[in-house]
Structure formats: C-alpha cells, structure tokens
Amino acid sequence: MNVSYQIDDEVITLELDGEVVSGANEVLLAQDTNLMAKTDWQDKGYTVVPFLKQEDFDKVKAGITKMIAGIIEACGGKVDEAFTLARYHLYVDDTVHLAVAKAIKDGWLVTEFPIDFQIVNDRMSGLLHEQVCTELKGSQYDSFFLRIVRPKKYADNNPPHRDVWLDRLRHAVNIYAPLSGSNKGSALPILPGSHLLMESQIERTAAGARLNGTQYTVPCVTSVLGAIPHMTRPDLTENEMMIFTPYMVHGGGYNLNENETRTSLEVRFWKV
Ligand SMILES: [Fe+2]
Numbered sequence: 661m662n663v664s665y666q667i668d669d670e671v672i673t674l675e676l677d678g679e680v681v682s683g684a685n686e687v688l689l690a691q692d693t694n695l696m697a698k699t700d701w702q703d704k705g706y707t708v709v710p711f712l713k714q715e716d717f718d719k720v721k722a723g724i725t726k727m728i729a730g731i732i733e734a735c736g737g738k739v740d741e742a743f744t745l746a747r748y749h750l751y752v753d754d755t756v757h758l759a760v761a762k763a764i765k766d767g768w769l770v771t772e773f774p775i776d777f778q779i780v781n782d783r784m785s786g787l788l789h790e791q792v793c794t795e796l797k798g799s800q801y802d803s804f805f806l807r808i809v810r811p812k813k814y815a816d817n818n819p820p821h822r823d824v825w826l827d828r829l830r831h832a833v834n835i836y837a838p839l840s841g842s843n844k845g846s847a848l849p850i851l852p853g854s855h856l857l858m859e860s861q862i863e864r865t866a867a868g869a870r871l872n873g874t875q876y877t878v879p880c881v882t883s884v885l886g887a888i889p890h891m892t893r894p895d896l897t898e899n900e901m902m903i904f905t906p907y908m909v910h911g912g913g914y915n916l917n918e919n920e921t922r923t924s925l926e927v928r929f930w931k932v
Contacts, residue, residue, distance in 0.1 A: 665849075674819060682859060689856070695792065695833040699787070708896045711900055745840035748810065780882045781793045809846065810921050811918060813847075821881055834853050837926075837927075842922050847894055847895065850893075865882060
C-alpha cells in the first residue's frame with residue numbers, strides 16, 4: 661500500500677508495509693498542559709518569530725558548525741576551511757552521514773550550547789507568557805538537538821507524525837530554528853490546526869510498520885480526516901524560529917534544494 665503526503669504543491673508517496681490504526685474520540689491536547697494557552701496563535705498551532713540577537717545567533721551558528729565539523733572527522737570524514745553547515749553534504753558520503761546522524765541522535769545537554777541557554781529559555785518564556793525550560797522533571801531530557809537533511813536524500817527525515825504519540829514528549833512546546841538551507845523547498849512541513857483533531861480523525865502506522873523500508877520510533881500519519889495529509893512549509897530563514905505544538909502533525913521535511921543542506925535546531929520546552 662502507498663501513503664501520500666501533499667506538501668504545498670508537491671506530492672510525496674512512500675510505500676507502507678504494515679498496518680494502520682486510529683485512536684479514540686479524544687483530543688490529546690485537551691487533557692494535557694497547553695503551553696500556547698496564553699498566545700494568540702493557539703488555534704493555528706504555530707508561529708514564526710525572530711530567534712536571537714544577531715551576535716548571539718552568529719555565536720550559535722559558529723559553535724554548532726565547529727561541533728559538526730569535529731563529529732564528521734570523528735566519523736571518518738574530512739573537513740576543510742570552506743566547510744559550512746549548508747555545504748555539509750559535500751563533505752560526507754552516505755556512510756559518514758549515517759555515522760554523524762547516529763552520533764547526534766540523542767542531542768547535547770544545553771550546557772554545551774554555544775551561548776548561555778538561559779537566553780533561549782527567557783525568550784521562550786516571554787513569548788509564551790509562561791516560565792518554560794528544556795528540563796523535563798524525572799527524565800534525562802535537558803537537551804537540544806540538531807536535524808541535518810541533505811538535499812534530495814529522502815531518508816534523512818521522519819515522515820509526518822505527532823511527537824505526543826510518545827508519552828514522554830507530551831505537555832511540551834517545540835521550536836524549529838534553522839541554521840542553514842531552510843526555505844519553502846526544505847523547511848519542516850506542518851499541518852496547521854491538526855493539534856485540535858481527535859485521535860479518531862487521524863490514521864497512523866501501527867507498531868512494526870515500515871515506510872520505504874524504515875521503521876520509525878514515532879508512528880507515521882497515513883491519513884487525516886480520511887484524506888491525504890495536506891501540509892505546508894513555513895517560509896522562515898536563519899535567525900527566525902517556528903514555535904509549534906508537538907500535538908500538531910508535522911514532519912516530512914524532505915529537502916528539495918539542489919545544493920544546500922538544511923540544518924535546524926530542535927528543542928522542546930516544558931513548564932518550569
Ligand atoms: Fe517531531
């Protein structure tokens with residue numbers, strides 16, 4: 661069976677090997693902490709805003725570039741003076757990329773962020789009118805993550821999903837903050853308003869299912885209201901961030917750029 665996603669004007673089709681299921685007549689967000697409750701974008705489920713002071717952003721980008729260059733070398737690749745995050749794909753083959761992806765999968769503690777992470781916590785708390793931080797009490801989550809999606813490599817990202825199908829990711833709000841290569845052809849697609857749908861209105865892959873041969877940790881959306889999920893990509897650029905609810909369907913961030921790697925910070929915040 662095939663599963664298709666419409667992302668703005670593109671249709672992407674993947675092969676599904678496995679079962680699909682849908683849930684109960686319940687809206688998960690209605691039962692959980694809604695960190696958007698004091699914002700005027702809670703019905704849309706996302707907003708795009710400026711991220712950091714330019715000098716802070718420059719430090720973040722330079723620091724992460726250095727971290728990734730070190731990881732490429734540790735994974736058997738080579739970098740040179742011309743290395744940038746946007747040019748990442750020119751420095752790795754599939755083997756090195758898979759090793760890098762594995763090395764960064766669990767993210768980094770926020771203490772390793774290139775600037776004091778409290779700056780980001782304060783920015784988020786101000787925008788949400790709610791004190792938030794990256795620490796989820798009772799878990800080891802106090803981390804930031806980097807997503808690296810090479811141009812035209814269709815296995816570098818997750819298909820559309822809702823994070824909150826993993827219990828530990830409930831009650832949070834997420835950010836997507838690009839460091840390179842993010843535009844209308846590569847940004848993280850979202851399905852605005854889908855966080856308000858009932859579980860019974862969204863069909864997803866059952867445990868053990870594979871999409872194009874890959875088994876993902878989070879179930880993948882296969883249809884919404886009985887039809888092809890119709891996603892859109894926000895148009896944001898470096899030093900902007902999208903704040904979005906992990907209850908909303910998002911993912912499928914295939915990079916259709918010709919020659920630019922999309923890298924983006926992904927961070928989750930919980931109520932302090
Ligand atoms: Fe996600």
